[in-house]
Amino acid sequence: MSGVSVEDIQEEFADLDLDITDGDVLLKIKELCDFYNIDANKISCEYFSYNTKSKLHTGKPPTLDSLVSFESEKLKHLRGPRRPLDPIEGVENLPDCPELGTPTRLTAAGAGKRNITPDGQINKRFVNAIGSPSLTPQSSPSLNSSQVTLKYSDRSNKGETVLAHSKDAPGDWTPSNDPAEISLKALTLTSPYRFMYERLRERAAVLDETICRLGDIITEKYDLGEPMDTRLTQVEPQVALGRICCDSEGHLNSNSVVLQGSMDATGGHSIHLDLSKLDSYSLFPGQIVGVECTNPNGSKLLVSKLYSELPTPSPVPVEKDQCTEIYTACGPYTLNDSDNYQPLLDLLDIVQETRPHLLILVGPFVDSRNKVIDAHTDSYHQIFETMLKQIYSALEETRTEVLLVPSQRDLHENFVYPQPPYSLGEPSPWGSKIRSVSDPGVFSVNGVNIGVTSSDILFHLGREEISFPPRAGDRLSRLVSHLLSQRSYYPLYPPSLEQNIDFEHQEKHGLLQEPPHLLLLPSDLVYFIRDVEGCTVLNPGRITKGSAPGTYSKLLVQVQQGKLSFTAEIVRI
Structure with missing residues (x-):
């Protein structure tokens, strides 16, 4: 070729x-x-x-x-x-x-x-990522467990820092002695709900409202006036608003881009876009944009200008001076051909020794891609509780608090997004030591807002995005900017087949109404740390990568005289 x-x-x-x-x-x-x-x-x-x-x-x-x-x-x-x-x-x-x-x-x-x-x-989204277990069941779990554990324990680069961010930043980075104050932000999902009862009419209403809501923001920022009706021919340049779609079931490309308008402006009309006059663009299915264009014959909009960058509000200021230490890890916490959670125990040993303020553990814990778990005699929830006991016993005497984030790959939880917090029991036997937030979730640690989602939106979004000119700029930062600009933890539509979305609840609990100070986006993509539009974004990688060890992150959050700073390291387990 x-x-x-x-x-x-x-x-x-x-x-x-x-x-x-x-x-x-x-x-x-x-x-x-x-x-x-x-x-x-x-x-x-x-x-x-x-x-x-x-x-x-x-x-x-x-x-x-x-x-x-x-x-x-x-x-x-x-x-x-x-x-x-x-x-x-x-x-x-x-x-x-x-x-x-x-x-x-x-x-x-x-x-x-x-x-x-x-x-x-x-499609890469159907391929088992290296950071995720294989679907191939093992015939002898106990034998494989010992073999993999031996391979894992023989690793020679544990503790190696593979990426550092602002490592030599000035100031006092000694962690504060005060315990962390953790609180959930408004609109965060806190309890289970009925799903699989969503009607197409309700979904359509949510999707149309998204066009109207973000379209109003675009109109206000660029002072565009009333949008044109794309059903009518127009030889003079006007502005149309709508959602980017693909004209078939294949991947989006420059000749298959369709703009779907709102019911109010166009009656939901869809029309192809001609992007040949644009010097640059970055588009994905589900993105809400404005285009300056003409419609000479009613079959295609000839685009001369693209309005795709929505204004992003600045994160709220933090007043309390502090230095908070946070560790973050993302599952699976077992190797892909083993039911042994030695990687989790190794992480707990490190946390037990260093005693950070907060440990954020993102699922999956009982991974649906690890078929060795099916041979286990315990139920899925019992396996999860065993892991919780390990976490609690290791950190009970430390100041470290633990925050869990569920994943749709967890076998013991409901397969829906937004996903309710883990069921820890009422009352919780773990007290305030172990708590859970929903996916996506937003919480505050000493006044610093942290957003997190276990859905691999960067992988899904990057697979569908098209951009011109090719290889221009930092692609990871651009993918993150799409989330901030579209004000959603999952702006892709149609979603990946791995993602089961309840759109009514996503509208209530899955939007980025305001950018957090720190955004955690665990992904099968390579680990990274970026500053994007005033928001620090972190992908710690996964703690296991197939049958090999992975990475986790150490983070220091400093506030001095209202100025917020981060230093971070990504470390091999």
Whole structure:
């Protein structure tokens, strides 16, 4: 396939934490791409799937030897009479960028052809991430548990700091002696609710209200006036408001972008967008935007200007001087082919020794992707309670408070988003030592607002986003900015098939009404720390990555004379 470069291949594999430094391996992968007529995105997906199921290669970058078995197992079935992709449907319009994939501009040679939305690619959201267990059940859990535990315990880089943020910042960073004051913010979900009773009419009303609500913010910021009715032809430039959609079931690309208007302005009318005159754009399905455009023949809006950046309010100031120490980790807390939660115990040993103010543990605890758990004699909830007992007994005599965040991958909890807090019992046997917040949740620690969601929105959003020009700017920061701009913890629509959303409750409990000071976004993407629009954003990674150890984060939050600062480290378990 023309257009596939070793740089593209290297960056696509790096997205999945597989760093390829061997030039011969890169050239071999390029050779496979050319021979099987596939792009860098697809071969990284295929190898990702192969890699997570291979005991010999899990978590390791490809080698020349592993590529031989990979080709035999995954690529042979692709060989056959295959129609070459037309230039306009080829790699130029497929996801292709450092974090997950972004299309490039249409080439002049293909500008006259009709684009077909590519829908034959393997989707990374259906591939078991390295940080998530495999779906393959094990025949001998006890044997595998001992083998994996031995492999885990033999790791040589535990305690290594892999990423630091503002490590040498000036000031006194000694943690305060006072205990942390933790409180839930308004509108945070606090109790279970009935789900799977949502009617299509109610969902449609919520989606339409989102267009109206964010459309009003766009109109006010840019002083746009009344939006145009896209059902009517218009030869003079006017502004239309609506939701970005895709014209088919495939991935969004520059020729499949549709704008759906509100019921008030357009009666819910949808119309294609011509983006060829734009110098830059970043779009994803579900995004609410404004476009300055003409509609000369009623079939397509010719866009001359895009209004996609909604104003983000500044986080509320913090008055109390303090220095708070927070540790954060994201599950699964067992290796993917084991029911042994040694990684959790190792983390608790570290916390027991350092005694931070707060430990935030994000699910899953009883992971739906770990089929070894099915062979366990205890129920799912009993397994969860056993882990809670371990947490409580390790930290009972320390000042550290524990805050749990549920995950839709938890087998013992309801599969719905927004997700209620974990059921800890009434009254809770853990007292105030262990508490739970919903997903998504917003809480305050000594006046510092922290938002968190266990849904992998960055992975889902990055898979669907398109951007031009390609590889422009920091992609991770751009993905985060979409959440802040759209004022939602999950702005993607339609959502990933991994995400079961109750839209009425999302409207009540899943919006980012105001940006928090700290936003925790655990993801299968590589760990990172970013400052985005006045908000510090952290992905600590997962504490286990398949059958290998992962990472967690240490965070210091300092407030001095009203100025808020963060230092952070991401550390190997």
